[in-house]
Every structure is written in C-alpha cells, then in structure tokens.
Amino acid sequence: MMKVQRKSSLSAKxxxxxIAISALAxxxxxxxxxxxxxxxxDQELEAVTLPAPKPSWVFVDxxxxxxxxxxxxxxxxxxxxxxxxxxxxxxxxxxxxxxxYVSESLWSKGWRGTRQDMITVYDPATLKLKTExxxxxxxxxxxxxxxxxxxxxxxxxxxxxxxxASSVNVVDLAKGKxxxxxxxPGCASMMAVTGIGFSALCSDGSLATVKTAGAKPEITRSAxxxxxxxxxxxxxxxxxxxxxxxxxxxxxxxxxxxxxxxxPTIAEPFSIQAAAGVPVGETKPLVVNxxxxxxxxxxxxxASGHLYVLMHMGEYWSHKxxxxxxxxxxxxxxxxxxxxxxxxEAGRIAVTQEENxxxxxxxxxxxxxxxxxxxxxxxxxxxxxxxxxxxxxxx
Numbered sequence: 537m538m539k540v541q542r543k544s545s546l547s548a549k550x551x552x553x554x555i556a557i558s559a560l561a562x563x564x565x566x567x568x569x570x571x572x573x574x575x576x577x578d579q580e581l582e583a584v585t586l587p588a589p590k591p592s593w594v595f596v597d598x599x600x601x602x603x604x605x606x607x608x609x610x611x612x613x614x615x616x617x618x619x620x621x622x623x624x625x626x627x628x629x630x631x632x633x634x635x636x637y638v639s640e641s642l643w644s645k646g647w648r649g650t651r652q653d654m655i656t657v658y659d660p661a662t663l664k665l666k667t668e669x670x671x672x673x674x675x676x677x678x679x680x681x682x683x684x685x686x687x688x689x690x691x692x693x694x695x696x697x698x699x700x701a702s703s704v705n706v707v708d709l710a711k712g713k714x715x716x717x718x719x720x721p722g723c724a725s726m727m728a729v730t731g732i733g734f735s736a737l738c739s740d741g742s743l744a745t746v747k748t749a750g751a752k753p754e755i756t757r758s759a760x761x762x763x764x765x766x767x768x769x770x771x772x773x774x775x776x777x778x779x780x781x782x783x784x785x786x787x788x789x790x791x792x793x794x795x796x797x798x799x800p801t802i803a804e805p806f807s808i809q810a811a812a813g814v815p816v817g818e819t820k821p822l823v824v825n826x827x828x829x830x831x832x833x834x835x836x837x838x839a840s841g842h843l844y845v846l847m848h849m850g851e852y853w854s855h856k857x858x859x860x861x862x863x864x865x866x867x868x869x870x871x872x873x874x875x876x877x878x879x880x881e882a883g884r885i886a887v888t889q890e891e892n893x894x895x896x897x898x899x900x901x902x903x904x905x906x907x908x909x910x911x912x913x914x915x916x917x918x919x920x921x922x923x924x925x926x927x928x929x930x931x
Contacts, residue, residue: 597924613916673699774836
C-alpha cells in the first residue's frame with residue numbers, strides 16, 4: 537500500500553498524478569464509477585494497488601485536451617484506476633500485464649519550448665512511473681490504436697513517426713532503448729508479424745511487410761487490394777495476433793480478411809450490407825444507405841470471429857458519423873447475425889476478449905455504455921466518463 541499527499545511544491549505533472557491517485561482512492565472506497573464526481577478536499581488518502589490486468593477491463597481515454605486513461609471493470613461498472621496519458625498520446629498494454637506503455641510527446645512550456653518524444657512506462661499495480669525511453673520523434677495526431685504496437689511477446693515496440701517523412705521507430709523494451717528508425721513512405725496503421733517484424737497499410741492500396749532484423753530492413757508490398765482514393769480502409773481493424781489474421785473494413789462496407797506473414801494473402805472482399813440483407817454500399821453521391829463509420833467504428837472478438845460495427849444511415853463519405861446501430865458480423869459465415877439499436881449514438885466501440893464478452897461504446901459527451909455482446913442488453917451506463925479511444929486486453 538502507498539500513501540499520497542498533495543503538496544503545493546509539486547510540479548504540474550506531479551500534481552496531476554497526485555490528484556488523480558487521490559481521486560481514484562476516494563472513488564474506489566465509495567464504490568462508484570462516475571468520473572464526474574467532485575475531487576476530494578486536500579488531504580492524505582490511501583491508494584490501493586491493482587491486480588494484473590483482466591480481460592473484463594476496458595481502458596478509456598478521457599478525450600482530447602483532458603489528461604488520463606481510465607480503467608473500468610465491465611463486470612462491475614466500477615472505476616479502478618487512471619493511467620497518466622498526455623494529449624495525443626497512444627497506449628499499449630504489455631501482453632503479460634507487466635507494464636502500461638505510453639507513446640507521447642511533451643514540451644517544456646506547454647505546447648512550446650523543448651520537445652521531448654518518449655515511451656513512458658508505468659507499473660500496472662501502482663500506476664506509478666517506472667521509466668522513460670527517449671525516441672527521435674513520433675506522429676502528432678489524435679490517439680490511434682495501431683500507431684503504437686508491441687511485438688515479440690511485448691519485447692519490442694513500434695512507434696509510427698512523421699519526422700519529416702513516414703517512418704517507424706523500433707524500440708527494445710527489454711533493454712529500454714531506441715534501436716533504429718525505418719523509413720516507410722506512404723504507410724501507417726501497423727500490425728505485428730511474428731518472427732518478421734510488422735505490416736502496415738499503404739496509400740497505394742497495398743500491404744507492406746517489414747522484416748526488421750539485420751542492419752538494413754527488408755520491405756515488400758502486396759499487390760494493391762483497395763483504393764485509398766475511391767474506397768479507403770478504416771485505420772481501426774480487427775487483429776488476431778495468435779493466428780496472424782486481420783479483418784479490414786472499407787468506407788462503403790467492404791470486408792477484407794488477410795493472413796499476415798512474409799508473403800501475406802488477402803481474400804476477396806464481401807459487403808457487410810449484403811451480409812445483413814440490405815443494399816450494397818456505393819460510392820455514388822446522394823444515395824442514402826447503411827454505412828459503417830464513427831471515430832473508432834469496429835471491434836473484433838477474436839475467439840468467436842465476430843466483428844462488431846457501428847452503422848448509420850447516410851451517404852458515402854459520411855464515415856465520421858456516429859453509429860445508431862451495432863451490427864454483429866460473423867466474419868467466417870459472412871452474415872450479420874444481430875443488429876443492436878443504440879439508445880444514444882456512439883462514436884467508439886470496443887469488445888472484451890472473454891467468453892461472455894461485453895461491448896463498450898462511448899459518445900462525444902463522454903457517456904460510456906456497457907452491453908452484453910450476446911444479447912445486446914445494457915449492463916451499465918457511466919456518464920461523463922470518457923470519450924476517447926477504447927482498448928481492451930487482447931491475447
């Protein structure tokens with residue numbers, strides 16, 4: 537157990553951490569999950585330690601310009617802790633539950649002064665800072681799940697960079713040091729490839745595969761399989777690390793499946809709308825239909841092979857529109873087996889990787905709704921609790 541006391545002499549970053557830990561201690565003791573509850577008065581409070589991350593947990597970024605990623609238990613709806621993630625940072629969870637990693641950029645004077653790019657490492661039990669690993673730049677963009685990934689059972693990190701051109705920073709997490717930068721023009725949204733390195737989606741419609749071993753990386757590209765101009769692929773997708781399989785979704789609703797490896801294979805796509813028995817999505821203007829969309833619009837349940845997609849009625853290029861329904865797609869069967877209407881429009885979606893999975897959705901005002909994935913029944917609603925990117929513990 538540790539004790540935290542806020543003092544006026546603390547730095548701004550330390551003050552934020554102390555306030556966060558104090559607030560969490562009070563919330564945990566009160567048994568509530570409302571992030572909107574007032575902070576406690578200035579006093580000494582006891583902070584609890586957390587167990588190893590569980591599949592029932594969901595990690596909810598508070599959203600742009602509001603620091604921190606909250607940890608909720610979807611079994612109870614309770615707030616468990618807060619990881620200190622800065623603006624436009626990316627979170628990665630060690631697959632063995634030994635650390636939380638944050639890829640972030642900080643300035644000595646707010647948004648000006650000396651810039652520092654790093655991977656910040658936090659202890660998963662206490663959420664205390666363990667160390668910082670300097671890196672030579674990273675892309676500055678709203679949080680993305682696949683701009684910062686781990687591979688080799690959590691031993692290696694890949695950080696997407698744009699300094700000044702598209703590249704990837706390779707970091708040895710075991711040794712805590714930057715290794716090298718790999719130039720990767722026109723590509724982003726990475727997937728770890730076991731024994732090889734990583735793959736990434738490219739603007740010419742291809743899938744790049746990068747062999748990272750050796751002094752000079754080897755980069756190969758598949759034949760183009762989608763059009764980034766006419767029907768782009770969302771930068772959020774389903775990824776089965778164990779089977780090295782990926783499920784991509786395009787703006788019109790085309791579903792692509794790929795098997796990663798030294799020579800990846802990509803299957804012919806099918807329409808999610810056709811899988812639901814409605815007209816296929818088109819690129820023609822002024823044609824109103826069901827389309828996928830939202831900021832983080834799909835989530836993949838690995839064990840069942842089901843893709844949960846936020847869908848809305850609209851025209852093509854309405855890909856940022858929030859979802860009014862969740863479509864449960866059995867990818868192997870190419871069939872939408874359930875459509876779940878939402879009481880509130882949702883901009884982000886995640887699913888826990890359990891047998892009795894829960895779907896988590898958020899909206900722009902920060903309301904979190906937790907649903908039973910099999911029945912669509914609402915389990916919990918947490919008001920003003922986070923509107924940013926969602927992540928769950930994945931095998």
